[in-house]
């Protein structure tokens with residue numbers, strides 16, 4: 001049997017296998033954190049600050065303590081008594097668990113009620129009396145950075161202003177020289193607004209601490225259970241072997257479930273103090289106003305070019321609005337995440353990025369919302385700049401991109417800010433997208449439409465991402481190196497369990513990881529049980545975010561499968577009484593060269609590994625591998641969006657979305673495409689409607705789904721997806737990771753399309769979300 | 785207060801506080817946890833159930849309002865161990881990822897197909913527009929509903 005055919009019969013890599021996990025979800029039999037009920041379980045509700053900035057004068061909990069069903073009321077002072085009032089953040093800052101001195105954003109955690117019933121816990125919150133002394137709120141990061149601004153973090157020793165970091169990348173001198181040679185400099189000032197990942201399931205925990213043994217079992221919505229266990233051990237001073245984090249099914253994450261939140265710590269403390277399990281499930285408003293938001297970058301970009309469109313240099317000045325605590329989830333060396341990938345898909349010889357972070361009176365936790373650590377902001381900026389440069393130079397935006405792409409033969413390519421791009425063929429992806437959308441005809445149609453007064457726009461984004469952190473030398477989170485792991489146990493009957501250090505939140509790991517084992521070892525995917533998310537059970541790993549599952553744990557799975565295959569070969573040689581060199585491997589089967597009928601299957605070998613192993617060979621067919629990626633992977637693609645803008649109302653409708661993604665080798669094409677669909681929809685939401693903003697007093701606007709708008713099936717466009725395949729040269733499977741590409745790449749394509757429709761009127765920018773009102777306003781301004 | 789309600793064909797008598805929401809009665813009292821809560825403003829549809837065949841948001845209804853009525857939750861979609869065509873189609877077309885919106889989505893779709901056995905994409909998108917999904921981008925959900933409609937029409941013809 002030909003190898004390719006056999007691989008298809010085991011339904012391994014490349015097969016659109018239907019998902020194992022669906023069987024429970026379609027029956028309503030998933031187990032999400034709120035579905036967990038333990039004997040004697042109590043319910044916790046959190047009191048939050050109504051003010052954005054205020055000193056706490058007093059907290060009176062006596063009435064709440066006396067209320068029906070209330071078991072305990074916990075304040076910051078109670079936590080402080082156990083040294084738990086503050087906790088470290090993922091960016092090396094500190095964050096209040098419950099406020100003791102001041103509240104620093106609206107919605108900040110102040111106290112909690114633990115009661116027999118969730119309704120009673122809520123009732124009692126209203127009985128807590130907090131007296132506040134209001135302070136001026138800082139909602140503009142630029143103002144926050146002014147020298148005389150009121151100090152938000154007066155808790156931090158030595159902190160004299162509201163700057164939470166200053167960071168630079170690239171070469172300022174080389175960039176200045178490039179700009180001196182430029183014929184044209186195109187500038188863009190844009191705010192990538194604060195938005196929120198909003199997984200359909202909010203965050204929550206059931207904390208179950210056994211007072212007698214000190215064992216803490218924490219069922220929590222975590223994208224990174226092991227990292228959280230280590231951080232918990234550090235925060236709470238609990239011995240790490242006594243902490244077990246178990247993630248139930250997770251109802252979406254998109255970065256929102258990467259940080260540790262005060263609610264987790266408070267519920268754990270409550271369970272420890274009360275000796276009963278404590279459940280805390282945040283409601284949607286709590287999720288929107290207090291947990292990891294995304295973006296909020298104020299960017300100024302300058303692109304230097306020659307008159308015929310050669311890109312010479314890029315300069316970026318950005319101010320990030322980090323909220324009251326610097327709690328971004330990102331590698332510790334990267335103060336603005338991986339934003340310095342901002343040169344994108346282009347052979348830009350010089351670049352310089354200067355970034356400053358501001359503390360403001362807003363929620364903390366700049367997480368990457370379906371994004372690899374700020375790649376989204378970077379990709380948006382460069383793709384918007386390129387579009388505007390094309391208008392300035394009178395060049396077609398596709399042509400301008402083509403002239404400046406890093407060419408296939410230039411890989412591995414070292415970017416001006418120090419990334420080493422692994423592989424790419426950007427022009428092929430662009431060409432396929434243009435061909436699929438019918439680009440030349442569309443441009444013609446656009447001209448005709450314009451003549452009739454209709455506003456048609458075509459937006460392109462040719463993004464490059466950087467995903468799959470580490471390597472360990474350059475990337476760590478809170479000191480923990482960014483490797484990942486897989487442990488494979490093949491049982492005597494030839495069935496297997498794979499335990500991985502990453503964490504699914506809907507990505508389909510139970511299926512795709514089984515397919516990797518299937519391709520590598522020939523065990524059919526339905527015979528491979530994939531486990532994750534229980535720190536007592538699976539090997540240490542850094543979790544799932546930044547599209548790192550396949551690049552890291554996927555690689556670990558391939559490597560451990562291959563190691564077991566090597567051992568299997570020794571056993572097969574013993575069974576067939578030949579030497580190892582005389583054996584041929586054909587997915588799932590060793591046969592003797594020249595005598596294909598003399599063969600053993602992987603199942604035969606598995607049995608022999610426990611019943612009939614060769615002399616001197618260790619028993620069993622099991623192993624674990626920790627994979628330290630040699631480099632990150634760089635997925636890319638081109639998205640083309642076609643819109644029509646209504647000149648009367650400013651509303652814009654998406655007519656077409658053509659997406660070409662190159663994420664290297666696709667393990668399960670169906671799942672890959674599903675990930676791309678999701679990202680294109682979230683990108684559409686960000687471009688058109690998702691916004692968290694604040695009034696001048698720091699009141700959050702966007703605190704529920706009637707103010708924070710998410711796209712529904714009605715307004716979300718249809719997506720046409722295509723692939724090119726450029727394998728990663730350093731990944732054992734050639735895969736690159738894909739979960740976030742579409743959210744990273746698509747917002748610029750949507751916005752470029754609207755700007756393209758209005759470019760001839762002189763419109764050069766509309767900040768996201770590009771609402772009808774803003775478009776209408778821009779048209780009015782332009783025609784004045 | 786006592787509520788007499790039929791849930792997935794079974795008769796239940798439940799003693800509830802007047803303020804208890806229907807979703808909490810289903811989840812906490814009847815332990816039917818397939819119905820999820822995604823928001824607190826009727827904005828997401830994760831809690832969708834069928835009330836006498838009509839989709840309602842069970843987070844926006846009191847349990848007592850269901851007195852004397854019939855409720856279908858996701859657990860009631862399969863009959864005699866046979867998956868509902870909508871369930872089959874969601875799996876086949878990869879219409880779910882994290883699964884959190886899925887029960888509500890499938891129930892809203894079931895109600896649509898009751899009244900319109902051959903909906904177009906626009907009909908489907910409109911009928912599901914009260915249900916938010918963050919994972920799938922809806923494309924495969926629409927496909928799944930179309931596939932289920934086809935399968936159900938075929939069964940209906942065969943039966944007829």
Ligand code: FES
Pocket residue numbers: 820821822823824825826827828829830831832841842843844
């Ligand atoms: S839970 Fe969101 S509408 Fe009911």
Ligand code: FES
Pocket residue numbers: 200251252506879880881882883884885886916917918919920
């Ligand atoms: S499948 Fe996750 S929200 Fe729809």
